[in-house]
Amino acid sequence: MLDHLALSESGFLFDSRTGLTYTLSKSGTFLLRALIDGADAETLPERLVATFDVEPPVARKDVEQFLFRLTDIGILGHADADDEVAA
Amino acid sequence: MSLTIAVTGMNATDNPGPGVAVIRAIRDACPDCTIVGLAYETLDPGNFMPGIADHAYLLPYPSMGADALSDRLLAIHALTPIDVLVPTLDAELPVWVRLEGLLAAHGIRTFLPDADGLALRNKDRLHELADLGVSVPKSMVLTDPNSISKVADELGYPVVVKGRFYDAYVAQNAHDVAHWFHKLANSWGLPVIIQKFVPGTEFDVVCVGDGEGGLIGSVAMRKMQLTDKGKAWGGVTVRDRKLEAFVQDTVRALSWRGPCELEVMRGDDGGLYLIEINPRFPAWVYLSAGAGRNLPWAAVELALGREVAPMPPAPAGVMFLRHSVDQILPLSDFEALTVHGEIHREPIPDPEVADAARPAAAPAPALMAAPPADFNALATFPTEFPA
C-alpha cells in the first residue's frame, strides 16, 4: 500500500509518485518504516515506547501529530481511501 | 606526496560559481591531486559531476559566521586532510580571510588578499581607489531608499545598481533604482552601490597578484555570448597593451595578493575604467589554463610557498564556449549529501598514514570528526521503484 515510498535507514525518503524527497528523524524513520511494513497505526505508540526512551503519553501525542503531518503533506494519501493506512 | 586541494563554489548552474573551473585547471596541472569539493547547497551540480571532486562536502552558509564555518572545515580536515584551500565566492571570503591564521595553524594553506585589501575592493569603497590613482567611474553608496532622489543630481542617469556581494542592474530612473535597491538589499544586505553607467566595451581580466605589487599572470577576455543575467557564456582572449598596463598598474596600486577578476570598461571616450574587482577567480577561469596561463595552479603553488615566475602575456584568440549537460546521478549520491553532508568517491585516507606523510603543523585542537557515511546502507538503497 505504501510501496511508492522508498525509505532508507539514514532517514532519507523518496516518494516515487511525486518525486519529492524528505529527511526524517530517527523515530520518524522508525515509525514510517513500520507503516511501510504494514503495521497498524494503532500499534505505533507502543512500538515507539518499546524501542525509544519515551513515556507512553508523550509517544501517543507525538505519533498522533506525526501521522497528522504525514497526511497533511501527502505522504499518507488522504484523497484516495484505498491508500489509507489501516487505522 | 600527493596534494589535497579543497575548492569552494560548486554551484555550476547557469550563473555558475568558479569552483568547477578552478578544479579543472588544477587537475590539468596536477592529475595526482586529491580534490575536495566544498559546497553550500546539496544541489550544486559540481558535487555530482564525474572527475571533479573526489570528496564532496556541504558547508554551513557564511552568514552563520566564522565559528560555524571553521568548525565544519576542521571536521572535514580531520577526515580528509587538506593542504590548500581555494575559496571562490565573494560572500565567504571575509570569513576565510579572518580564519587564515587558524587554518594555517592546522596546516591548511591559502593565498588570499589581506583584510584591508579585501575591504578596499568592497563595492561600496571602490571610489576610494581613485585616491590610489586607479581610474574608476563615479559612484555613490546607498544605505537608505530616501537618498535615491539624489542619484539624478550626483551621478545622472543611467546608472548601474549593484548589490553588496553580487548582481548588478542598469537603471534609467529613480523608479528603477528603488526597485533594484529593495531587491538587492533583501538578497545581500546593505549598502547598495550606485555607479555611473560608462558606455563602452567591457573586458574581464583574471589575475593573480603576489601581494607585493607584482602581477604573476593575467588573462583578458571579451565576452562573446551572454546569459540573460549578463554572465559570460562564451568568450575569447584579447591582448591590448594599454589594458595590460592598466591591469599591472591596478594590481600594483592595490598590492593585490591572490586571485582576482578585474572588470574593466573601455569607454567610448577611449579611457579605461575599473568597474569592479572580484576578490577571487571568475567562473570562466578555465580559459586561463586553456590559454597556457594556469592561474588556479599558480595560486595553489603560491599558497604552498613555492616561487612562481611572472607569466608572459596570454595569447589572443583562445576561445571558450560553455555548455550544459544533463548529468545522470544515483539517488544515493543525493541522499549521501542530504543526510550525511558528504560524498566520497575515493577512499577516506587512513589517518595514521596521512599524519606520517604530512609536514609538521601546529598541534590541532581535538576535533569531533563527522561520522563517515554508512556506505553499505547507501549501497543497498533501492534505485528502482515500482511503477
Added chain:
Amino acid sequence: MSRLPDDPSVKRLPYEPPTIIAHKTGLANKFGGAPAGRRSLPRIEGVPVSELVERFGSPLFVFSEHTLRRTYREVHRAFALRYPKVQLAWSYKTNYLDAVCRVFHQEGAWAEVVSEVEYAMARRLGIPGSHILFNGPYKPEPALRVAIEEGAHIHIDHHEELYTIEKIAKELGRKVPVTLRINMDTGIQPRWDRFGFNYDNNEALTAIRRLHTGGHLVLEGLHAHIGTFMLDPQAYARGAAKLADLALAAKRDTGVAVKTIDLGGGLPSRATLHAQYGPGADTKPPVDDYAEAITGALLAAGFPQDELPTLLLESGRALVDEAGFMITRVAGHKRLANGTRAIIVDAGVNVLFTSFWYRHDVLPAVDRGGMLEETVVYGPLCMNIDVVRPSVLLPPLEAGDALVIRPVGAYNVTQAMQFIRLRPAIVMIGENKEIDLIRREEVLDDLKGPELLPDRLKP
C-alpha cells in the same frame, strides 16, 4: 526514568520526536552528523540556566557583572592607551537599572542623561552634578536651573535652549559653562541632522560667536552624536576632525579654548541587524579601530599641547548589550499551515523590543539532539507582530524547555512595556557568581497603582 513494562533490561534508544522535513530550497540538517551548526548555552557566567529558571522563574533578564566590567575596561583602555584625557559617561537611557549604573559608576563612568527623570536617577545614585552630562532636545526650564546650580555639563540642542540658559545665567549673576551639540555630514547615511547646530553650513560657528558675545555663557565643549550602531570607524574620524576644526575656529574667533570634545555614543555591539548578512560579531570592527580613528583625528588636529581637550564618550549599547541575556521558556509548538515549525515562548517583543531591529541569537539551554529545523519563534502576545525570530535553526524542543536570547542588555529593559503582560524579574550574576535579584517581577499593583477610578464607575 521510564521502564519498559515487560523487559526492564532492554536498553532503549534516546528519543527525539518523530519529524519529517520536506527538501525544498534549503535543507534543515545539511551538515550530516557534524557538530557545526549545533549550539546551546547551558550556563550563563557558569550558572546553570536551569538553576536560574528554578529560582527566579521565566521569563528572566540576566545581567553579568563580569561582562559589564570587562567591556567597560576594554573600551576605556582602547581610548586611554591612545589619548591622555578620556572620560566615559554611561548613557542612562540604554539601561538605567540602578545595579547596572552603579557597576559603571564604580568603574569610573560619569552619567549621560537626556531628561530630568534620568538626571534625578543619577543624582539618586550619588553622582554629583559635575559628573553628569545633560543631553537631549527637551530640558524644561526648572530642570535646567537645577542642573546649572549643581554644576552639570549642559549640552545645548537649539537656540531656545541657549536663550533660556542665558536668562538663568543672568539671574544667577554668573557665567555658565556650556557644550554645544553639533551635527554634520560624516559620510554616513542616514545623516543625523535633527540634534544640535549644523557644522557644514556654519550654523555652529555662528552660534558659538553669538554665545560668546552674549557674555553670560562660556563655551566649554563640543558634542556630536553622529548616529547609532555605526559600523564604520572612519565616520568617527571624520566627525572628530570636524569637531576639532570647529574647536580651533572657536578659539581663533573668541580666544576661548574648548575643554571637552564629546563624540557621543553609537558604537555597535555584537548584535546582528536584520539587514546584516553575517553574524554581527563577525562584522563589528574592534573597539580599537574606533579609538584609533577618533584619537588619531584629535591628535592630528593641531591643538597646542596644553590645550588638548578631554575626550568624552557616551557609550551605551557597546558597554551593556553583551552583558544582558533573556531566559525564556517554550510554552508550546505548532506547525504552521505551510509546514514551518513554530514555537511560542514566554518573552516577546513586549520585553524584547530590539527584536524589531536585531536578529538576536536564540540558543536552547539544552540540546538533546535530534534534527535541527528552521523555526519561527513567537512571543506570548496576542499580536501578529510578536515575533522574536522569523527563522532560526533549533533542535526539537518541548514545552518548558529554556532558551537563552542574547545580546539583549541594551534598550530592552528601559523600553520593556507593560503591554498584555507585566514585566519580568531581573537578576545580576556577580563577579563571585552570587546571584542577586535586582528588580523583582512586577505585580498588578505596579501597573494599576497610579490609576484612580471615579466613584460613579466603581463596581
